[in-house]
Amino acid sequence: MFENNRREIPASYRRIFCELYRASESDLGLDTKTGIFTATPSSPPALPQALPGAPSPEVITYLTNVLAEHTRADALLGPLYLVPAVQAQLPLIDRLVQSARGADRRPVLELAARFAEFCGWLYQDSGDTECAMHWTNRALDYAQELADPQRVAYVLMRKSNIVTEAGHPGQGLGLANAALNAAPDLTPRLRAVSLRQLANAHALLAEPREFEAAVDQASSTPLKG
16 A cells, blocks of 8 residues: 555654665655655666577576566565566566577566566556556467466456456456466366456446355365365
């Protein structure tokens, strides 16, 4: 709520944040009069025009580890401070996708899909629906090239969550159904979260019978086995 500027930060909390992050209120991008975060994502740095060579396994491992660290940092710092770091790496990853061929291409696409979806998650958490959908759509492009129905279903579920939260439950309902139909045999956990998203959409559309049916299906889905 504080990071999305949906609620003013009390003065007592400001002191706690400053002590926690060992930074001044201005360093944290906090307006001292209103108690509102003012930090904005910076533009990604320019890259050389020439495409890089085929990514080595070491490069893929490095970027995979970076993404894991970003994921952990999200819980510590929040999305507003993490978006610039993540988005700054996306142009490089896109260049790696453009240069990868043959057997080298699949691991790069998998990494690119995960980075783009995570960036969409951060933007959604920051309250920027347009950028959230842009990067989630990019993740879907990568997932479709991979021909990975489970990944496609997951990204469709994320798209449903974004548009439903943005106030478009009808579109969210369609995307949730698309997620449920994307693969003949969804993993139990993915089926459960897709049904949960379906229930959210039905609730916002004031369809209690359909909402209860989706909740019942999600509740009865075994998460193991």
